[in-house]
Amino acid sequence: MTQPIAGAAARPEASIVERDLLATLNPLGRAGHIWIASLVGVCLLALVAYIYQLASGLHVTAMRDYVSWGAYMTNFVFFIGISHAGTLISAILRITNAGWRRPITRMAEAITVLALMVGASMVVIDMGRPDRILYLLIHGRLQSPILWDLVSVTTYITGSFLYLYVAMIPDMPILARFARERGRSPRLVRLYEILSLGFRETPEHRRRLTRALGAMAVIIIPVAVSVHTVVSWVFGMTLRPGWHSTIFGPYFVIGAIFSGTAAIITAMAVFRRAYRLERYLLPEHFQRLATLLLALSLLYGYFTLSEYLTAWYGGFGSDSRLLALLAGSTAYGTSFWLWGVFGLFIPIGLLVMPSRRSLTAIVTASVLINIGMWIKRYLIIVPTLETPFIPAQAAGITPHYFPSLVECTITAGAFAAFLLLFTLFSRIFPILSVWETLEDADEAESKVAGERASRHSSLAPAGLTILLIAGALTSVVPWARASAQVQKPVPRIELTRSMVDSQDMLVAKVSANGRPVVHAVVEFSVTRTFGVMTLGQDTTRDDGTARVGFPVGLPGDARGELKFRVTIESPSDLIGPPVEVVLAGGAPRVAFIDNVPRALWSSRAPLPMVATIIFLLLCVWITYAFVVIQLIAMRRLKEHA
Amino acid sequence: MKMPRREFLRAGLLAAGGLTAGTVGADRLLGAGAKSSGPRAAATLALTADGELVVTPSAEYAALAQTSDEVRRGIPGRRWVMVFDLAACDGCGQCALACAKNHFIPTDREYLRIFKMQDSPDLAPYWFPRPCFHCDNPPCTRVCPVGATFKREDGIVLIDNERCIGCRFCMAACPYSVRVFNWSRPNDPPEAHTRGYSPEWGYPRRVGTVEKCDFCADMAREGKLPHCSSHCPMGAIWFGDENDDAVTNSAGKTVRLSKLLRDRAGFRYMEELGTKPRVFYLPAVNRQYPAPNEPGANHGNLPRGGETQSAQ
Structure with a gap:
């Protein structure tokens, strides 16, 4: 050795x-x-x-x-x-x-x-x-x-x-x-x-x-x-x-x-x-x-080829855009090919013939490689950032970078x-x-081999059996009292959940002055965080009932309750503020289910x-x-x- | 027990010097300090504001320390979600404008950016508004070295600008180019200074730190729609709680989320990236407006367009 x-x-x-x-x-x-x-x-x-x-x-x-x-x-x-x-x-x-x-x-x-x-x-x-x-x-x-x-x-x-x-x-x-x-x-x-x-x-x-x-x-x-x-x-x-x-x-x-x-x-x-x-x-x-450098330049050339040839041949959309920038007719493309020639091929040429490489050739190759490798790293970092998945050009922006x-x-x-x-x-x-x-020098003299340094060597639906009668009517209509002389009818709305023709329905029974209201248009809705979600409209039948499908599986509050709203849309003399009724039957809230590998983004490492x-x-x-x-x-x- | 700042810093240094176990230990120590009230919490915060604010170990700061845990956890039981109806979006840019106004966003950046997309020359162009996707598997949050950006239980990804060290790794890691940086010293209007800083609204700004769309976490807390959603004249931006299975738009219309996504064939942008965005899109079919290149369309003349942004 x-x-x-x-x-x-x-x-x-x-x-x-x-x-x-x-x-x-x-x-x-x-x-x-x-x-x-x-x-x-x-x-x-x-x-x-x-x-x-x-x-x-x-x-x-x-x-x-x-x-x-x-x-x-x-x-x-x-x-x-x-x-x-x-x-x-x-x-x-x-x-x-x-x-x-x-x-x-x-x-x-x-x-x-x-x-x-x-x-x-x-x-x-x-x-x-x-x-x-x-x-x-x-x-x-x-x-x-x-x-x-x-x-x-x-x-x-x-x-x-x-x-x-x-x-x-x-x-x-x-x-x-x-x-x-x-x-x-x-x-x-x-x-x-x-x-x-x-x-x-x-x-x-x-x-x-x-x-x-x-x-x-x-x-x-x-x-x-x-x-x-x-x-x-x-x-x-x-x-x-x-x-x-x-x-x-x-x-x-x-x-x-x-x-x-x-x-x-x-x-x-x-x-x-x-x-x-x-x-x-x-x-x-x-x-x-120089021999070592030659081996490394060939290896680096091989890795570069593997990296870019597979990207080019495979032709993923994002890869193609990157390559068009990196190796196409852009400033980066020019730099890339110049790097290829001056930072890789010429050094290889200078180093490849052991008998013909002079000291000047070796040093020239080394300097070219050093300059080239700075440029190569720049070409790895910058062009990728200029080609994001959502093209910036689609927003009228052309990303560009050149050091200040x-x-x-x-x-x-x-x-x-x-x-x-x-x-x-x-x-x-x-x-x-x-x-x-x-x-x-000692070794040269005595030819005694030196000592060897190392020998080290993540809803369930609510049960349909639950048929609950609604809570009492919540609203008293103040304007109705004020205009009592006209005998304006005061509508009463009862909201229930029931099975009609084996369908899970939300049924509103509308009556005025103790008699069912017929042909009234009733709108059903349910309150959500940012607004009221309309469930549908129906016209009251002879018995004064209107119905829409119960929103099965809709999440309720912590107790599984849903806050419904019933509004009479017509006839106009019955229009009033909405009646709010809380009914059970909402799907229970799901606790936070972490269905993604949280470990990587949690505050503590796994x-x-x-x-x-x-x-x-x-x-x-x-x-x-x-x-x-x-x-x-x-x-x-x-x-x- | 009062811990002088220098000593605390040194303790942190020593702990981290004792390899990585020490770093985890220091983090836990700090977390414990922030939760317990009293002088210890004040010491912790003195560090958080390091280098920028005049540190006053007052009760005000201690209060902030107690709420920071709440800010990091999010609104319990909620899973915020946004749906963009590309068939309704006419690219007017009112959303971005309202967002900018309410976040006091400087002219060089946008939290919500509108792209004019055309997937191939044979396909019709469409407007593509892009907020932060608040991914359920956020690549940005993974790579943050200091936990300055964090994923909350209500799904929102936020940034603590008082912890961000400005390494911009999250910007490189976000495949949607959502994140923006305070390259220069902030020039926030006086209104931005009226309610103090919280990651839930992100201002007043801090130089050298990253910011982005915050899903208007502060508005959600008040039960209000985000500014972009409430200002959309087309009612194209739906926002709601996935746990509620409902989304609401600017017209005050509330619909069932699951049904909307099912009936309208909702999708998420670049599903293959595995980031699991909390933002859905409804495809631009049966458009309610002229397509971007048709007569009468918004020709990218957005009130705040990327056009005004130059590279320099």
């Missing part, structure tokens, strides 16, 4: 390695200062833009009700993607004990931590109410993919910090010595000493370190995979064309590793030139990463912050792992979900604790010594 780099024979001695690698910490020249000053400048501009956004609201962005996510979410996905660099290169290569990883691991791990910090901040910048961020902890609902994001990203950041740090421990004594020799500030020396945990080259120290590193390298891989899977689920768990896709998890994970690897190659090229590390970052390293100046400034600031942090990191800690590079998430987290955090215990043990060793 351990493959010493070719040409290791010409490797300089340990002292020279140290000198060369630590030289990266030497005071910056003019170009360096200009670089840092300009990055700080862009960050400050972005800060001003953010303060302006905070003061004015998100109106200063180009985001509106249809396209409610834009550049910030793109940045979020992009940076989280970049962060996968460290995991793959460092952890996988460490587990497989690939010797050529050594000059790359530090850079990769630093990219992970820094990209995560920048990526996570993008979500906060995208929030309408960043002042309520603590609600995520106070009112957090585990059913929301955002909580999954919060939990996994937090776990990932913690793990990455730990991983980066553990792998730096053996460098710390070297750094302390170096800083002392160079007369650097005592505070810096003290920082290195504290961070060193008293590490020395003793078998016990080594054993503890190897254990800690091995455990971290293993656990960080599932954590990293979970993070980008969960990021994809923020889109994948919605009912939106182009997002609700079963392959979104792996698609995003591959995309992340793809862009992460390209980011590492780009960073390597930059540091190689800026810090004159040509002797350590050999073309061989670029070549090996504020968004562009903040995006620039995010990139500047990433580069600045990376630069500053490389000013304090060597960008190449000194101890691992030395180890590489127990199995909580248990699963806690179990997974415990696995990870116990591993972290194990690593920390190794570090504490290391520190104790020093005290005993």
